[in-house]
Amino acid sequence: xxxxxxxxxxxxxxxxxxxxxxxxxxxxxxxxxxxxxxxxxxxxxxxxxxxxxxxxxxxxxxxxxxxxxxxxxxxxxxxxxxxxxxxxxxxxxxxxxxxxxxxxxxxxxxxxxxxx
Amino acid sequence: xxxxxxxxxxxxxxxxxxxxxxxxxxxxxxxxxxxxxxxxxxxxxxxxxxxxxxxxxxxxxxxxxxxxxxxxxxxxxxxxxxxxxxxxxxxxxxxxxxxxxxxxxxxxxx
Numbered sequence: 001x002x003x004x005x006x007x008x009x010x011x012x013x014x015x016x017x018x019x020x021x022x023x024x025x026x027x028x029x030x031x032x033x034x035x036x037x038x039x040x041x042x043x044x045x046x047x048x049x050x051x052x053x054x055x056x057x058x059x060x061x062x063x064x065x066x067x068x069x070x071x072x073x074x075x076x077x078x079x080x081x082x083x084x085x086x087x088x089x090x091x092x093x094x095x096x097x098x099x100x101x102x103x104x105x106x107x108x109x110x111x112x113x114x115x116x
Numbered sequence: 117x118x119x120x121x122x123x124x125x126x127x128x129x130x131x132x133x134x135x136x137x138x139x140x141x142x143x144x145x146x147x148x149x150x151x152x153x154x155x156x157x158x159x160x161x162x163x164x165x166x167x168x169x170x171x172x173x174x175x176x177x178x179x180x181x182x183x184x185x186x187x188x189x190x191x192x193x194x195x196x197x198x199x200x201x202x203x204x205x206x207x208x209x210x211x212x213x214x215x216x217x218x219x220x221x222x223x224x225x226x
Contacts, residue, residue: 033214042204042216043159055212059117090158098208099146101166107158 003027004108006091012114013081021076021111023091031097032074033105034066035090043090049074050097078113086115118143118209120217128223135195137220139188139205148181148188148207151216159204162190195224 005024013019023032031050035043046060049068063085065077078085089112092105119142129135139148147166151159163172165181165188172179178191188205205217 042219044216045214048214057213058211092159098212098214101147101164103147103208104149104161104164105151105159106161110158 004091004093004106006089006108006111008111009109010112010114012116013078014116015082016080019078019081019113021078021089021091021113023074023076023108024072025091025093025106026072027093027095027106028071029093029095029106030071031094031103032068033092033094034064034074034076035092037088037090037110039087046076048098081113081115083115086113088112118213118215120205120207120215122203122205122217122220124220125218126221126223128225129195130225131197132194135192135199135222137190137203137205137222139190139217141186141207141215143209144185145207145209146185148185148205150179150188150190151204151206152201153204153219154201157201192222195222197224197226200224 007022033048034046037043047056047066063079068074088110090110091108094103094105096102122139149164150162153159163179168185169183170181176193180189202219202221204219209215
């Protein structure tokens with residue numbers, strides 16, 4: 001089945017120790033997104049790629065970086081995790097861009113990040 | 117910045133009662149989407165509305181997009197325990213951004 005896969009499902013890191021979360025998709029969608037969702041809050045968009053074009057949200061901290069080496073994979077790098085970065089990180093894909101009438105987003109199961 | 121608010125924040129209903137969540141954006145939206153997130157799960161797409169005044173139905177769920185394209189609603193008729201979860205509206209903002217509403221958490225009491 002076509003899907004969005006995130007690894008690992010749970011990640012524990014130490015304060016200040018870089019961590020990378022990964023996402024892959026078999027949907028062959030053009031757009032990939034990274035969201036941060038804290039407990040009892042709405043998902044917050046960090047950045048997204050339309051193909052290789054990177055779009056950074058204005059208030060995404062510099063501590064967060066992303067890479068999309070090919071259509072199928074996208075990575076979220078947190079350079080120096082702080083306690084406030086503990087959250088669920090959701091990857092999503094869509095066939096078309098944000099303003100399209102066909103930008104239904106498909107979410108992966110998420111990676112829950114714990115910072116010790 | 118743009119804000120997308122939903123009311124109520126929480127709603128408890130008896131099974132069989134109706135439920136409505138309202139979504140209001142501070143700016144006009146080109147389209148609006150609705151997602152459902154079960155406890156411990158990830159958001160799952162329900163529907164997208166594009167046209168001003170549009171109404172769409174999915175079985176017991178009715179979605180509306182306001183005439184000014186700044187508000188939307190989701191109404192569930194005769195709730196079931198499987199409807200439990202948080203319902204989010206979401207839509208594109210200015211500057212290539214995408215905003216989720218604050219969400220409404222629905223609890224259905226059997």
